[in-house]
Amino acid sequence: MALVDRPGRRSSELSLSVLTSTESTVRSNDACKPDDTTIKHATIVDIDVQTAKPREGLTFQRPLVKDLTRRGPAQIMNGAKQHKVSLRWVHLRANCMSWIEELMARVCEERGMAVPESSENSPMKNPLLRKDLWADLFHGKASDQIQSRFMGPTCIQFSSNLEDEMSDTNGSTGGSRDNLVLYLPFLHWESYDAWREREDLTRSISANKPGKPQPDRDFVAEYLHHGTAPFHDRRSLHQAYYHDFGLTRPLPQYKQVMQSFTSQTHPDSVKMMVVDQLWLWVIKGTGLSEEGSQPDLVVTAFPDRFNGVYDSANVYNSIIEHLERGLQPPLRTANNLVAAILEHCTGVFFQRQLEHDKWFVEFFAAAIGAVRNRQKLAFSDFCLKSRELKDLEDQEASLAETVGKLEDAAFSISVETSLVQDIKDIIDELSCVDYILHRQQDVVASLLRSQNSRSLKTIGEMVKERRDTWASIAKTAHVAYDEIQTQMDAQESARYGRTVLLLTVVTIIFLPMSFLATWFGMNVKDPDAGNLPLYQIAAIVFPISIAIALFALVVAFSEKLRDFIVAGVRDVLDFVLGTLGINRSRNRRRRQKWRMNRRQQDIESGTVGDSRDC
Structure with missing residues (x-):
């Protein structure tokens, strides 16, 4: 299926390019094997863009992450079977800053980039991880809340031709901007049970308490609270949105729409929305015709499914299967590979069905x-x-x-x-x-x-x-x-x-x-009257008050009586004003209004009569 047939294609049509691959196809490739409980693997893919069949142009290696960061991708791929390489892709299955820093140090050594010595008192001066490209974009570094960690979304072209990270404070570079760094959040989903297990895992590790065995326990324990380059775990949707509120305290639990609906339809498989991060670097090569040349290198890092679960939402497996099928337009440059990775990362939430x-x-x-x-x-x-x-x-x-x-x-x-x-x-x-x-x-x-x-x-x-x-x-x-x-x-x-x-x-x-009561309480002189007893005052006050109240309530709640009283008052008022000669102008206005209404009715009915006005 094509990655990009036409620029005007709608995303609903493009969804075919990221449909679920069959488990047998993906599992047959060693590059897609899940990690076990203690050992974490990376993936290196060398791509020969000249082959007629895309699958034949892919050479995979699945080294241990520690082996990759110790030896470097070039040395590992040199030990693979004889193959041509036009483009190299290195993928790490977690957003672990320590892995990236160690890997980029090896890449600099392979490509002859000068990396000054770093120590506790001086920051890292790797030209691929300059401060403005790496440390300055790390959000939540001063917080003890794990969910507040992420790299600020950005896309920056940069040059490796810098002596150190402080040589250029305004962002300009002396060489050409051939390299690229990109940090991108993207929507994904996760099993609610797996999410709760991960929360229990991080809490037990933070509290130094034992917990039940989980596939990622050793990895999380090693890098969760790393001093300078910790592990970034996936976040819930609200943790990503309210990241500033989560700097000092955990956020409350929010029940999501997806969680509510899936709990009703599939109580044993409740799902929730999460936010993952794509970290991506494009490092230009030195030319394939030269001796000791290096191909263009694409480095990515984004999380795998929790606990090594395999399903259709595994972005990495989908990208591998897509590369084996071939891209349209064909894979020729690093830009084509970047586009394929971006399509799957940004589209995994939108271009797959959660249910049939x-x-x-x-x-x-x-x-x-x-x-x-x-x-x-x-x-x-x-x-x-x-x-x-x-x-x-x-x-x-x-x-x-x-x-x-x-x-x-x-x-x-x-x-x-x-x-x-x-x-x-x-x-x-x-x-x-x-x-x-x-x-x-x-x-x-x-x-x-x-x-x-x-x-x-x-x-x-x-x-x-x-x-x-x-x-x-x-x-x-x-x-x-x-x-x-x-x-x-x-x-x-x-x-x-x-x-x-x-x-x-x-x-x-x-x-x-x-x-x-006020009337009887007035201080008025009356020579013929003395103080009335209470029963006489009550006999006068209560009957009169009740009669007035009943009359007022009847008038308040009887629309017919109100209309009758209003009509009677209007007739009496008209008679008095007419007798006094005051009401003539009022009657004249009424007759004019009546004639206008009558004429309007005749016009609307289509029969303008010549009836006399009254």
Whole structure:
């Protein structure tokens, strides 16, 4: 399958290039064997771009990491069977800074690059790992929180023609910028059980406590708390997004959309989103025609699956299988290999199905749809109860019935509060994904500015398209959030109306009583009257207050009575004003308005009559 047939191909079409390879194909190659419990291996692939069959042009070696960092890739491959090499790829299956520093020291020796002696008092001066390309981009170096470690996303062209790391403070170089370094975060997924096992492992190692045997235990124990060049473990989606908050304390556990859905469909195989790092260097060779020449070298590092698990999401195995099938356009330069690696790293989360009938994007669409369905049900219940309340008012129901109806759960916002929390969690998770995609887009854009090729352009288009897809999903989530907020406002208005009703009832009941009590309490002289006994005052105050309150309540809750009273008052007012001659202009305006309305109705009906105006 082609890596990049046409620059305009959509990523959904390109997904065929990274489909799952069969286990028999990948397992047949020694380069894809998983590591055992104690020994870690690297992979070296020498590529002859002139062969007709891509598989025949690949020469693999699987040395121990310690052997690779001690001898160097050139010495190891020189001991392999006779083969031609146009391009060399070295891959490390973990983001371990110590491995990279030791490997780059051997690469410098092989290629004749001067590396000054380093000590505890002087920083490393490897021209491939200058401070601005390595140490300065290490985030979380001063933190004891493992999840805060990562290399700042970037893509930089640089020259190895520097005497030391401080010879150029403004980033310019004396030689040509032929070499490249790239740090890129990418989305992946991991088994939730494996994730918890890794967390237990790191906690037990940090606390110096024994733990159950795990394949990576010795490796993690050796490099997890390395003084200057530690191991970078994979992070959860929220750990990558809230990395600044995790510098001083562990982040709380966030339940993800993928985790929720997979726990419902496959409780024994729950999955979660994680963020991995791609570290990549392109080191130009010295020319293949010269004696002792070195080919172009591509060095990569990104994590393997936890505990050596083999499945379709193993990025490294997919790249190997892709190289064996062949690329389109054919693999000719380091740029083509970089494009293939970037395609698989950035596309592993998007171009594979987690289940037979679901893509990763569909989990979020389904989650948003579930929230919107619950919101619609709650809104339908609210509308139904509102109509029932209106019917009670039309039937002039008692105050107790009306207040009881207002106490219905449909007028509460407890359901909507839960929905708001759910949709905000989804929006937050979409923001985390967009954060990673934005970093990918920036890094690929920087790469395109320095290495303009058709294959890399296609990768840039794919990353942009994926980000646009997630933006549309986020827009749908925001629409759902706005709908829920609108519904909450409506229900809050109903609650506010209930409060106003209660205050109105209290006012209607106590205002006349207060007035009459004040009346009898006035200090007014009356020669014929003495102090009235309490029962006489009560006999006057309570009946009058009750009569006024009942009349006011009936008027407040009976729309028909209100309309009747308003119409009667209007008729009396019109009669009085007409008798006094004050209402003529008002009647004239009414007649003009009536004529305009009548004419408008005739125009709309298509029959303009010549009826006389009244």
